Amino acid sequence: MRVEIDPLARVEGEGGIEVEMEGNQVRDVKFNIFEGPRFFESFIKGMWYDKVPDVMRRICAICTCSHSMASIKAMEDALGVRVSKQTELLRDLLIHGEMIESHALHVYALALPDFLGFPSVIHMAKKYPKEVKGALQLKKAGNLVHNILTGREVHGMNERIGGFSTIPSENELEEIRKAMEMTREFAILAVKLFSSFELPDAARSENTFIALNPGKRFGYYGKEHVASDGGRWDVHDYRKHIKEKTVKHSRAKHSSYKGKPFMVGALARLALFGNKLEGEAKRLYQKHKEKLDLQNSISNNLAQAIELVHSVDRCIQDVDELLSRGIDKRDFAEVKPRAGSGTASVEAPRGVLIHSYRLDGKGRVVWADVITPTAMNAANVDKDFRVAAPRLVNTKELERTLEMIARAYDPCISCSTHLVVVRRI
Amino acid sequence: MKKPRVGIFGFTGCAGDQLMILNLEDELLDLVGALDIKSFTMASSLVEDDEYDVAFVEGSITTPKQKEKLEQIRNKSKLLVAIGDCAAWGGVQASCNGIVSVSKKMVEVYGSRNVWEIYESKPLSAYVKVDFVLPGCPIEKEEFLRAATSLLHGDIPEAVDYPVCVECKLRENGCVLLEGRLCLGPITPGGCKARCPSLGVDCIGCRGVIDGESRIKSAIEVFKEAGFEKDYVKKRLRMFAANYPEILEVK
Numbered sequence: 005m006r007v008e009i010d011p012l013a014r015v016e017g018e019g020g021i022e023v024e025m026e027g028n029q030v031r032d033v034k035f036n037i038f039e040g041p042r043f044f045e046s047f048i049k050g051m052w053y054d055k056v057p058d059v060m061r062r063i064c065a066i067c068t069c070s071h072s073m074a075s076i077k078a079m080e081d082a083l084g085v086r087v088s089k090q091t092e093l094l095r096d097l098l099i100h101g102e103m104i105e106s107h108a109l110h111v112y113a114l115a116l117p118d119f120l121g122f123p124s125v126i127h128m129a130k131k132y133p134k135e136v137k138g139a140l141q142l143k144k145a146g147n148l149v150h151n152i153l154t155g156r157e158v159h160g161m162n163e164r165i166g167g168f169s170t171i172p173s174e175n176e177l178e179e180i181r182k183a184m185e186m187t188r189e190f191a192i193l194a195v196k197l198f199s200s201f202e203l204p205d206a207a208r209s210e211n212t213f214i215a216l217n218p219g220k221r222f223g224y225y226g227k228e229h230v231a232s233d234g235g236r237w238d239v240h241d242y243r244k245h246i247k248e249k250t251v252k253h254s255r256a257k258h259s260s261y262k263g264k265p266f267m268v269g270a271l272a273r274l275a276l277f278g279n280k281l282e283g284e285a286k287r288l289y290q291k292h293k294e295k296l297d298l299q300n301s302i303s304n305n306l307a308q309a310i311e312l313v314h315s316v317d318r319c320i321q322d323v324d325e326l327l328s329r330g331i332d333k334r335d336f337a338e339v340k341p342r343a344g345s346g347t348a349s350v351e352a353p354r355g356v357l358i359h360s361y362r363l364d365g366k367g368r369v370v371w372a373d374v375i376t377p378t379a380m381n382a383a384n385v386d387k388d389f390r391v392a393a394p395r396l397v398n399t400k401e402l403e404r405t406l407e408m409i410a411r412a413y414d415p416c417i418s419c420s421t422h423l424v425v426v427r428r429i
Numbered sequence: 430m431k432k433p434r435v436g437i438f439g440f441t442g443c444a445g446d447q448l449m450i451l452n453l454e455d456e457l458l459d460l461v462g463a464l465d466i467k468s469f470t471m472a473s474s475l476v477e478d479d480e481y482d483v484a485f486v487e488g489s490i491t492t493p494k495q496k497e498k499l500e501q502i503r504n505k506s507k508l509l510v511a512i513g514d515c516a517a518w519g520g521v522q523a524s525c526n527g528i529v530s531v532s533k534k535m536v537e538v539y540g541s542r543n544v545w546e547i548y549e550s551k552p553l554s555a556y557v558k559v560d561f562v563l564p565g566c567p568i569e570k571e572e573f574l575r576a577a578t579s580l581l582h583g584d585i586p587e588a589v590d591y592p593v594c595v596e597c598k599l600r601e602n603g604c605v606l607l608e609g610r611l612c613l614g615p616i617t618p619g620g621c622k623a624r625c626p627s628l629g630v631d632c633i634g635c636r637g638v639i640d641g642e643s644r645i646k647s648a649i650e651v652f653k654e655a656g657f658e659k660d661y662v663k664k665r666l667r668m669f670a671a672n673y674p675e676i677l678e679v680k
Contacts, residue, residue, distance in 0.1 A: 041441075041491070041535075041538070041539075041547060042441060042491075042520075042521075042550070043522065043531075043535070043537070043538050045537065046529065046534040046538050047522065047525040047529065047534065050660075050664060051664055055665065055668065059521050059524075059668065062443055062445075062520075062566065063443065065443040065445030065446075065448045065567065066448060068443075068445070109451070113451070124469075126458075126466075129458055136458070140454040140458075141454070143454060144454040144455075147452060155624055155625065155628050155630075156567075156624060157448075157449065157452050158448055158449055158452070159445060159566055159635070161624070161625045161628065161630045161633070162628045164630070169628050169629040170628040170629055250539045250540050250541065257539070
């Protein structure tokens with residue numbers, strides 16, 4: 005007998021789940037990713053440095069800025085570009101805005117319907133008007149950051165190698181702060197909602213986590229990967245630690261660390277660096293620490309909700325710091341092409357994202373490697389399925405629970421379809 | 430009045446055009462209230478297999494299964510609208526079409542040429558009749574709302590046939606091309622209010638090329654005179670519209 009869930013709805017892209025059973029025994033469970041591959045790492049070869057981030061951000065719509073920032077930072081690494089403190093602050097604001105836009109969409113619109121028993125957030129609107137309105141307002145506040153800093157909600161253009169083409173005005177930054185202050189309650193409401201749900205625990209099993217060390221404060225940029233078993237390495241050395249292989253059932257390659265699957269994303273970030281949170285996010289994290297079951301991947305939703313609170317507050321702090329420093333409207337680092345190689349890693353909403361390039365003397369790409377969080381998580385989703393399916397085999401809950409597990413990872417399937425070069429030059 | 434039946438579908442791409450529909454935060458609830466949305470898998474697990482008054486389709490076609498599904502959607506839809514650059518032109522993933530084969534790309538990325546059967550990235554119009562194209566990477570929200578309103582009444586809206594430069598002049602921007610950067614504004618259809626040049630960034634042509642009236646050859650001459658390398662011009666032209674015959678031929 006074969007149970008197929010195809011397509012898996014409320015994820016960004018084409019995916020499905022396949023369970024193969026023999027009598028009452030589960031023979032195999034697979035998280036299928038069958039969206040058409042796009043081969044970014046191949047077709048980007050030959051592209052001139054200045055337009056590489058513009059192409060690579062199009063890997064994903066929801067985390068377009070995570071891709072553009074990983075790509076821009078890898079290019080700056082290769083070209084030896086150093087940006088100003090103001091640029092760094094604007095970039096910090098940008099990635100926190102993206103976290104809000106993405107987490108609000110996932111937590112409220114894609115995951116919450118499972119817990120409240122609706123097919124979609126739109127179907128929830130009648131019975132839960134406050135939650136639906138809050139979700140849309142929160143998402144809009146995140147999108148406002150995209151709009152002001154990058155030029156539009158999806159695939160902007162204003163953030164460049166070297167800085168921002170047009171620096172936002174003081175009024176625009178004030179507008180961001182106002183939007184954050186107005187929607188903050190809905191970030192807190194998300195924590196309240198997701199800490200109140202009983203989670204299905206069929207997939208409960210050991211998780212190994214990897215996240216980017218944010219330095220002193222909780223955040224989404226860094227230069228070092230840290231694993232929950234104590235392993236740590238400079239992001240330039242990622243290929244020594246994170247291994248990939250192609251599997252037939254998925255266009256996302258499967259990743260492993262020390263031969264085993266691992267998890268990245270909000271739960272991994274809180275597991276490793278939750279003690280660096282500040283203010284209200286810190287208070288909520290400590291309050292719900294017991295509830296945040298690290299061995300149950302579905303806890304990722306609650307972790308995302310806590311990150312929503314952190315991100316809203318951090319946007320306000322970044323705006324305040326930018327305003328108190330005074331805005332320098334002519335702030336752009338010099339960028340000149342040269343041969344070299346560069347690597348950068350950022351925390352995308354779904355977890356660790358890596359971009360790495362080698363350039364020729366004119367600054368054209370000769371080799372590229374991108375590993376996305378959905379690809380890193382793919383093997384861990386399979387692991388959870390293998391644990392959960394036998395426990396649920398004779399229940400009505402099988403399909404729904406497997407879907408919830410997959411969805412908890414917030415799989416961004418469009419991201420995961422093109423990943424990772426096997427051949428290493 | 431019976432609500433118009435609508436399907437929203439996605440093929441190979443980043444789902445950014447469907448996301449732009451979800452980004453209509455202020456209009457979304459009214460919009461979905463006025464429509465009978467039969468299918469929108471990105472947002473809902475409720476899928477009704479039905480006939481559609483209008484099908485909005487994002488993404489390019491790259492697998493046999495997608496081709497088959499697109500044909501089914503076409504057969505069930507009165508109007509089929511391509512949304513976004515992937516559906517309209519084949520997307521950034523088509524930028525090496527005619528230069529690097531699919532099997533070579535597959536070897537480079539997945540380590541083997543025969544992992545799956547994959548087609549070269551093509552727009553929807555390579556396989557089915559497309560009634561209207563909403564261009565852009567991503568689509569413009571307001572343009573979608575305006576077009577959707579016409580389409581749901583059964584009217585085909587007018588496509589933009591003037592270049593980005595027209596809107597750029599209206600916004601009184603300085604010319605990015607004259608400042609020494611390669612700007613694709615002269616060959617790209619407007620409708621974006623010249624977003625990029627207005628921020629001091631050159632147009633990368635994410636709305637494709639103005640169809641039916643050849644500007645490519647003269648644009649290439651202008652870029653050459655301005656001193657841009659041939660290879661740079663070619664790569665730039667291919668970013669979003671590599672399947673356009675005149676661009677496919679550029680050496």
